[in-house]
Amino acid sequence: MNTKTYNDLITSSKMYQLVTERLDLKSTNNSDNFEKFEMDAELMELILDLYSSDDEFPYQNMRKFSIEQVLNYLQASHRLYLTKKLPEIEQSMLHIFSKYGQSHQLLASLAVFFNDYKNKLVAHIKMEEKEFFPYVKKVISASKGELNKEDVLTGSPIEDFDDHHGPIEDDLKEVYHIISQFSDDKTTPLPYRVFLNQVELFELELRKHAIIEDHVLVPMLKELEASLA
Ligand SMILES: [Fe+2]
Ligand SMILES: [Fe+2]
Numbered sequence: 001m002n003t004k005t006y007n008d009l010i011t012s013s014k015m016y017q018l019v020t021e022r023l024d025l026k027s028t029n030n031s032d033n034f035e036k037f038e039m040d041a042e043l044m045e046l047i048l049d050l051y052s053s054d055d056e057f058p059y060q061n062m063r064k065f066s067i068e069q070v071l072n073y074l075q076a077s078h079r080l081y082l083t084k085k086l087p088e089i090e091q092s093m094l095h096i097f098s099k100y101g102q103s104h105q106l107l108a109s110l111a112v113f114f115n116d117y118k119n120k121l122v123a124h125i126k127m128e129e130k131e132f133f134p135y136v137k138k139v140i141s142a143s144k145g146e147l148n149k150e151d152v153l154t155g156s157p158i159e160d161f162d163d164h165h166g167p168i169e170d171d172l173k174e175v176y177h178i179i180s181q182f183s184d185d186k187t188t189p190l191p192y193r194v195f196l197n198q199v200e201l202f203e204l205e206l207r208k209h210a211i212i213e214d215h216v217l218v219p220m221l222k223e224l225e226a227s228l229a
Pocket of ligand 2: 165210213
């Protein structure tokens with residue numbers, strides 16, 4: 001096998017793992033019916049395309065999936081970030097800090113920066129889990145006649161969401177740049193490279209996650225709202 005094919009293979013299996021690992025995390029929330037949806041293999045395939053290419057994503061291809069499926073994927077992703085991704089990155093950060101903190105002054109400010117970032121991300125996810133997603137679920141229930149639509153369509157949570165849904169991954173890029181400028185490739189110690197790799201993948205992950213929220217979930221929701229109004 002030549003190097004290029006081999007690298008492609010490594011990259012695509014990494015991507016595959018990146019996309020599917022959230023499915024292994026079982027929800028502990030048994031009262032949430034939306035958690036019980038099975039992930040569609042075709043949907044996973046499409047999401048994999050979104051992750052592995054920088055081209056314009058064919059959002060319309062996502063339309064054949066239900067809003068429940070999309071929501072379920074996003075919820076599973078949040079779970080992955082909070083229970084696995086953030087703790088892993090934090091652990092790498094602490095490892096670097098304990099090893100090089102004395103000699104590398106910059107690490108202290110990086111640790112502070114990362115900690116602030118983590119708080120921001122957790123707040124972002126909590127807002128979606130506690131305000132936005134519950135609203136989406138109510139609209140879905142109303143569209144099925146399980147809830148009174150007048151009770152659901154009060155205020156305009158969707159516009160609030162559109163206005164306030166800022167990119168949360170940009171600051172992570174900053175973390176990456178701080179640490180990569182700090183040492184050139186040849187001398188970067190392994191723990192730094194591990195950390196950089198984790199941060200880079202997580203940044204990609206969050207960028208794609210936001211695309212699904214803004215360009216798939218929100219349009220589906222707006223359509224559903226319009227059908228109720
Ligand atoms: Fe989210
Ligand atoms: Fe978000």
